[in-house]
Amino acid sequence: MSAATPSATPSAPSATDRRVSARIGAISESATLAVDAKAKALKAAGRPVIGFGAGEPDFPTPDYIVEAAVEACRNPKYHRYTPAGGLPELKAAIAAKTLRDSGYEVDASQVLVTNGGKQAIYEAFAAILDPGDEVIVPAPYWTTYPESIRLAGGVPVEVVADETTGYRVSVEQLEAARTERTKVLLFVSPSNPTGAVYGEAETEEIGRWAVEHGLWVLTDEIYEHLVYGDAKFTSLPAIVPELRDKCLVVNGVAKTYAMTGWRVGWIVGPKDVVKAAANLQSHATSNVNNVAQVAALAAVSGDLSAVAEMRAAFDRRRQTIVRMLNEIDGVLCPVPEGAFYAYPSVKALLGKEIRGKRPQTSVELSALILDEAEVAVVPGEAFGTPGYLRLSYALGDEDLVEGVSRIQKLLGEATD
Missing domain, CATH: 3.90.1150.10 (Aspartate Aminotransferase, domain 1)
Known part of the structure; x- marks a missing residue:
């Protein structure tokens, strides 16, 4: 018998043979x-x-929030489509809450209500990133950030801090990571996963560095009310007003009000970018669940007891x-x-x-x-x-x- 013919090296699947897209498969x-x-x-x-x-949080959602949702269930107004970008009354309440809690004055037209904080993060990156744009990501980072950046076509660039600095990065580290492709800085304080909180002076220094280099900043403020001891939450666009035209704030009710399952978050930012993100959402999901939006309205409008x-x-x-x-x-x-x-x-x-x-x-x-x-x-x-x-x-x-x-x-x- 003749020797068997060596098999050819398997080739990578073609685009037509690939069952899951490379973008999603990654x-x-x-x-x-x-x-x-x-x-x-x-x-x-x-x-x-x-x-x-x-x-x-292991706590139940506060009763007054649940009762608002029960009433919304009975109201035919909320049985129908509502504006894709959020209930007008909720957007106005989020703007008021942002001023109350952060000292950052915004208009309701600068607010987009999303299906939780994760959608807010993805849509924010999708609205400002083009393929190849770099995002500086302080590490340790929440696992969703790099995936959202990549899905939006961006490139995460990690800057690592460790326990010796309280898991806080310095401006010197950020500057060392900056390139001509850098477009966005991700800033998270208080931090998931470390619990790190940047002081007011540190926050301002980082914000002014971003302004100096014309960078966008996406700041995640979802843990704003969960600070302890002498630590103080500082909102970046409130303390560095010059940054406001290039700053996107993401937030939500999940952590503060024990509402993880209700899935209501939001983006606050420049009107043109928020409008672009709202256009994306109009095709992706349309409006956030109306009952959950009414519950969120009760949450952000109520006191913080x-x-x-x-x-x-x-x-x-x-x-x-x-x-x-x-x-x-x-x-x-x-x-x-x-x-x-x-x-x-x-x-x-x-x-x-x-x-x-x-x-x-x-x-x-x-x-x-x-x-x-x-x-x-x-x-x-x-x-x-x-x-x-x-x-x-x-x-x-x-x-x-x-x-x-x-x-x-x-x-x-x-x-x-």
Whole structure:
């Protein structure tokens, strides 16, 4: 018999053979939601898993907000299409709330109501980015930011800060990352995943650097009311007015009012850009759910007493989780000043033996913690910085103490 003819090297699938587009196929699943889903699945299967994965307050939405939604359900006005960019009364209330909480005066025409903060972030980037435009992204970053940038055709450029600076980047680092392709700076304070809060002077310095170089800034203010101790939230366009014509603010009701499932966010920015984003939304989703918009109207128009109660609970949990994590040899956890996340370094534990295994990465360590301690945490790789874990402390006090106690016991067994 003659020798078999060598097979040709397989070629990449052609555009007609590709089942999922390259653009969408390149998107990664949300790591935080994946961890949360796995924890819930294990719990449903009977395992006593405690989840520190999702950034979701454990409180119910305040009653007055729920009642507003109930009334909206009964009103035929809200059974029909409404303006794609948001209910006029809600846009006006968001403008008033922005002045009240941030000292930033805007008009209702500068507001676009979106299906949660994620849609706000994507549409904001989509409205200002052209293919190849670079966005400076301080890391650790929330997992959705780079994906939204890429989906909008942009290129994320990471600038990494670590625990030695409280996870805050400097103007010198930003300047080193700036190129002729840089168009946007992403600015997040308070931060997910680290809880870092930039001081007023730091915020102003960064804003003036952006103005000097003609950059756009997208600033995510969704954790504006969740700051602790001496930390203070500072709104970038309020403190640097010269930036307002090139600044997009994204926000929403999810974190402040325990409304993660209601899916109402918004963009505040220059009228032409907001109008462009609204045009996109008119084809993508049309109006946000009317009942949820009425609930959001009640939330942003009401006082902040319910928010203060939740913040006090988060503050208590913040102090507990930081203390307990820092009791573990090999774990270093800075004190978060905002949001509801702890972001400890576990680099000193990598490579050590723990119950017969030697995790080399924080991905492997988080998998070990889930398998052995039945506690779900998110590895730092999801946020652009391997060697860390993110733990949300937006869960009940008893679960928090029990979960970290399990981690303490497991990691306390680490040996060389």
